[in-house]
Amino acid sequence: MSDVLLEVQDLNVSFQTFDGEARVLNGVNLSVRRGEAVAIVGESGCGKTVTVKAIMGLLPEGSSRIGSGRIRFKGDDLLGLRSSDWSRIRGHQISMVFQDPMTHLNPVFSVGDQLTDVLLWSGQQRVGLVRWLLGSLQRGKRNEARKRAAEWLQRVRLPDPEGALARYPVELSGGMRQRVLIALGLITEPDLLIADEPGTALDVSIQDQILELLEDLVATQGTSLLFITHNLGVARRISQRIYVMYAGEVVETGSTQEVFDHPRHPYTQGLLASIPKLTGEMGEGIAGRIPNFVAPPPGCRFAPRCPFHTDQCDVQQPPLVEVAPGHQVACTLYEEGASGQ
Amino acid sequence: MSEVILRTDGVKMHFPVTAGIFKHQVGVVKAVDDIGVELKRNETFALVGESGSGKTTLAKAIFRLYKPTAGHIWFEGTDISGLDDLKLKPFRRQIQMVYQDPTSSLNPRKRLKEIIEEPLIVHGFRNPDQRLRRVRELLEMVELPPEFLWRYPHNLSGGQRQRVGVARALALQPKLLILDEPTSALDVSVQAKIIGLLRKLQKELGLTYLFITHDLSLVRNFADRVGVMYLGHLVEVAPAAELYTNPRHPYTRALLSTIPTVHASEQDMLPERTPLKGEIPSPAYQPSGCPFHPRCPLAMPQCIVEMPQMDAVAPAVQVRCHLYGDSV
Numbered sequence: 040m041s042d043v044l045l046e047v048q049d050l051n052v053s054f055q056t057f058d059g060e061a062r063v064l065n066g067v068n069l070s071v072r073r074g075e076a077v078a079i080v081g082e083s084g085c086g087k088t089v090t091v092k093a094i095m096g097l098l099p100e101g102s103s104r105i106g107s108g109r110i111r112f113k114g115d116d117l118l119g120l121r122s123s124d125w126s127r128i129r130g131h132q133i134s135m136v137f138q139d140p141m142t143h144l145n146p147v148f149s150v151g152d153q154l155t156d157v158l159l160w161s162g163q164q165r166v167g168l169v170r171w172l173l174g175s176l177q178r179g180k181r182n183e184a185r186k187r188a189a190e191w192l193q194r195v196r197l198p199d200p201e202g203a204l205a206r207y208p209v210e211l212s213g214g215m216r217q218r219v220l221i222a223l224g225l226i227t228e229p230d231l232l233i234a235d236e237p238g239t240a241l242d243v244s245i246q247d248q249i250l251e252l253l254e255d256l257v258a259t260q261g262t263s264l265l266f267i268t269h270n271l272g273v274a275r276r277i278s279q280r281i282y283v284m285y286a287g288e289v290v291e292t293g294s295t296q297e298v299f300d301h302p303r304h305p306y307t308q309g310l311l312a313s314i315p316k317l318t319g320e321m322g323e324g325i326a327g328r329i330p331n332f333v334a335p336p337p338g339c340r341f342a343p344r345c346p347f348h349t350d351q352c353d354v355q356q357p358p359l360v361e362v363a364p365g366h367q368v369a370c371t372l373y374e375e376g377a378s379g380q
Numbered sequence: 381m382s383e384v385i386l387r388t389d390g391v392k393m394h395f396p397v398t399a400g401i402f403k404h405q406v407g408v409v410k411a412v413d414d415i416g417v418e419l420k421r422n423e424t425f426a427l428v429g430e431s432g433s434g435k436t437t438l439a440k441a442i443f444r445l446y447k448p449t450a451g452h453i454w455f456e457g458t459d460i461s462g463l464d465d466l467k468l469k470p471f472r473r474q475i476q477m478v479y480q481d482p483t484s485s486l487n488p489r490k491r492l493k494e495i496i497e498e499p500l501i502v503h504g505f506r507n508p509d510q511r512l513r514r515v516r517e518l519l520e521m522v523e524l525p526p527e528f529l530w531r532y533p534h535n536l537s538g539g540q541r542q543r544v545g546v547a548r549a550l551a552l553q554p555k556l557l558i559l560d561e562p563t564s565a566l567d568v569s570v571q572a573k574i575i576g577l578l579r580k581l582q583k584e585l586g587l588t589y590l591f592i593t594h595d596l597s598l599v600r601n602f603a604d605r606v607g608v609m610y611l612g613h614l615v616e617v618a619p620a621a622e623l624y625t626n627p628r629h630p631y632t633r634a635l636l637s638t639i640p641t642v643h644a645s646e647q648d649m650l651p652e653r654t655p656l657k658g659e660i661p662s663p664a665y666q667p668s669g670c671p672f673h674p675r676c677p678l679a680m681p682q683c684i685v686e687m688p689q690m691d692a693v694a695p696a697v698q699v700r701c702h703l704y705g706d707s708v
Contacts, residue, residue: 082567214659242430243594244656247638251655269567272597272640299642313572315601317624317639317646324572328537 044263045071045094045133045231050108052086052093054332055101061332063089064287065340067108068359071231076257076264078278078295080271082310084329086287087267091233094265095135096125113230130157136224138236140216144208150219151204154188155181157226191222195252214245218252225256232257233265238273250277271314275299280365283307286329286340289359293366303368306341339371347372385556385588386419386442391451391461393434393441393612397664409664411437413612415451416690419556424582424589426603426620428596428635432660434612435592439558442590443477444468455556473503476549480561482541486533492519492544493529499551518547522577539570543577550581558590563598575602596639600624605696608632611671612663614690618697627651628699630676670702678703 052064064086071077079087092098094110096117110117112133120128137143145153159180185204192200195218208216217237224232234253238246254277257264268274274281274295281298283291283306291304302308312322327344336342342352351371359367360374393412396405412434419425427435441448444460453461460471476499479485486495496515505511516526522543533541542562549557559578563571575598581587591603599606599620606623608616608631616629627633634656641647658675661667667674673683680702688702 082569212659242660243596243635243638244430245659247655248657270640271568271642275642276640300644310569311642313569314642315572315575315595315597316643317597317600317641317649318643319600319621321575321601322572323576325569326573328539 042073043070044073044075044113045069045265046109046111047090047094048109048111050090050093050110051106052089052098053104053106055104056333059333060104062106062287062335063332064093065335065356067284067287067289069282069289069292071263071265073230073263074261075280076254076266076278078266078268078274078281079284080268080274080281081284082269082329084286085284087284088235089287090284091135091235091265091267095129095133095233096120126160130160130229131227132229133231133233134224134227134229136220136232136234136237139240140213140220141240143220144216146208149205149207150192150211151185151188154191154204154219154223154226155184157223158184158187188222188226191226192219194256195219195222195225197222213241214248217241217245217249221249221252221256225260225262228260229262231263231265233267235267236269239268239270246273253277271299271311283310286335287332288340288356288369290341290370291366291368292359293363297363297366301363301366303362303366303373304341304370305345305347305372309346339369383420384418385421385456386590387417387454388442389416389452389454391415391438391441391453392449393437393446394449407664409662410612410666411663412441412448415612415614417607417614417617419588419590421555421588422582422586423604424591424602426591426593426599426606427609428593428599428606429609430594430660432611432663433609434663435609436560437612438609439477439560439590439592443475443558444471469503473552474554475556475558476552476554477558477560478542478545478549478562481565482538482545483533483565485545486541488533491530491532495533495544496548496551499548503552514551515547518550521550521581522547537570538566539573542566542574546574546577546581550585553585554587556588556590558592560592561594562591564593564595571598578602596635597641608635611660611666613671613700615672615700616698617690622694622697624649628693628697628704629672629701630654630678630703631656631672634677670700 047067047069050064050067054061054063067090081087093105105118189200189204192203197203197215197218238249250273266277278295281295282289285306291298291307302311309325313324315321325344330336330340330343338353338355339357342348357369357371359369361367362373391412392414395409395411397407397409398404399406415438429435440446442453448461451461452459455471460468493515496518497511500511500514519526519528524540524543563574566574582589593599603620606618606620607614608629610631616632627636633651634654637651637653638655654677656675669685670683670688673679682702688700688705690698690700691704692698693704
């Protein structure tokens with residue numbers, strides 16, 4: 040369990056905007072071990088999607104810039120990869136399940152075509168006529184891929200998997216489309232599955248089914264899971280370890296149980312308090328809004344909204360400090376050696 | 381002034397399905413079927429249910445954006461279900477709506493002053509100074525700074541935009557406010573702020589809220605009474621505290637059991653896990669008998685044939701389920 044599959048070190052990403060350079064990610068560190076389910080939580084604009092897009096090499100070229108940092112996956116440095124090498128990793132060793140099942144399936148190809156494509160595509164960007172004809176002669180390979188696709192549709196518990204291969208996305212309900220997307224992510228049996236808020240566009244009962252399915256598949260396949268969500272309840276359910284992000288920085292990390300039971304960072308505390316509870320308690324929310332990324336606060340990015348704000352917070356970005364085994368917090372309240380609250 | 385501000389009786393909202401060049405009717409979508417609810421003055425009544433359950437359609441029928449196919453809607457003793465536009469106008473001032481998406485429900489080309497002032501113009505407030513004074517008052521009510529008067533919606537954050545939506549709805553001093561998922565597009569820390577504001581306004585202005593949502597944890601914190609909808613039918617009505625400690629309908633129990641929680645103390649409050657199988661059927665092809673029977677873990681032969689009635693099983697609690705009927 041101890042070997043690290045994915046490691047992100049001091050990742051900085053900025054975007055070119057009208058107002059100047061927006062420093063969206065500011066020194067993000069995170070790691071995913073083999074067979075582990077890790078969640079990144081945070082509100083909109085905290086940089087969680089940008090982080091995974093950087094990992095997948097999907098940031099828009101031109102407008103975005105990776106300033107510094109390293110992303111290592113099974114020892115390979117992903118940031119130095121050429122696009123031809125990416126095809127070996129993306130979709131095969133790391134795949135992604137997207138948030139919105141309505142827009143991430145191609146409406147003009149059948150479910151079967153989309154699933155077999157992932158298996159058969161081997162990295163050619165351009166295919167000449169001869170190659171295409173040769174490819175279409177490989178009936179055996181194609182049939183095998185179709186069989187595998189049907190098998191996976193069965194595994195994501197889609198009713199009538201054989202029939203579904205011939206169907207188009209419009210013929211499926213939202214929950215069924217999300218299942219197809221999960222099959223699409225797992226069919227190549229990747230080492231790491233990145234899930235960007237799957238199910239949030241769906242009803243609670245369907246979302247529950249999707250989460251159960253993911254939990255199940257991750258456990259049986261031994262795939263590592265990096266789960267991105269803004270719903271802390273969902274993160275608590277699915278992950279073993281958690282990263283809380285605010286304005287492009289990891290502010291707190293630790294085992295999910297530990298972070299939820301003893302949140303230390305004022306932002307995590309405020310966020311948890313804001314969530315309506317079944318017990319009838321609900322906090323007041325956090326005043327203010329996320330900072331401007333072009334001219335972020337000089338020290339801690341949460342400082343302007345923080346109820347425990349001191350002068351020291353404006354001086355320097357606080358480093359992650361270990362407050363309990365495996366539990367790290369980036370806040371001046373927990374300086375090295377101090378026992379905290 | 382009676383205690384009940386709004387009462388509906390057997391409200392149905394059916395939409396015809398047509399086909400062919402002569403648009404002959406081939407079927408009917410029963411979006412809302414036989415709904416009777418009572419809203420008491422100064423309370424928050426929540427309608428919960430999955431998408432396709434008809435909660436927004438019911439709200440729109442009450443708001444009289446739709447004319448109900450059948451049934452009656454009494455607002456303060458007057459039946460407004462059959463009134464024409466002209467006769468409805470005085471009632472439009474009394475019932476207002478806050479929409480789900482604060483970005484698309486505000487005109488991007490108008491300044492906040494114009495947006496908030498528009499209902500006043502429509503309802504014949506001729507004096508511009510008076511209108512401006514009222515708009516300033518409203519901005520203060522929703523805790524926005526006065527200089528926002530001259531800004532455009534795109535200058536505002538999501539939470540601030542939703543405050544503008546609330547201010548616009550309050551412009552005509554309504555008695556009943558329909559809140560259609562007012563916080564579902566917002567982050568939780570912002571949601572808590574908006575809910576706090578709505579609570580404060582309710583107390584100050586004596587408003588009645590009809591709150592539509594699918595977030596069951598939020599309902600527990602905000603609503604006094606809850607109506608659970610499934611496929612156009614009301615299946616359970618209960619006080620919020622009661623619904624969470626003692627859910628009765630199998631659908632309510634299943635919904636509650638799947639809520640993702642963040643605190644260990646909440647876990648103990650959830651009923652035993654009974655996840656729902658399958659998906660909500662299309663309202664165009666309603667199952668026979670009880671609409672929930674194909675997904676119900678406790679379905680009996682009777683459920684397939686006969687539609688259960690809404691039965692009062694405890695004070696203020698009504699359930700539509702054969703498990704609680706007299707006939708069992």
